Amino acid sequence: PPPDPERSFYFPLHLELDLERGPWDDEDFDVDEVEEGPVFALCMAGAG
Structure with a gap:
């Protein structure tokens, strides 16, 4: 099945939050x- 559009938006968001909590703030x-x-x-x- 095609990737869930919502998942495509939320995954980067979680990734961003994880990076912000990292030691390289x-x-x-x-x-x-x-x-x-x-x-x-x-x-x-x-998009593809």
Whole structure:
């Protein structure tokens, strides 16, 4: 079955929260890069 649209939105959200709680809070640029990768991949997978 196709991926659930809601799951595609919520999974990155949970991932984001986990990253914010990580020990690298101060390194915002690193967190941004890590967030964009999975989110972009999920968006492309959902669009395809």
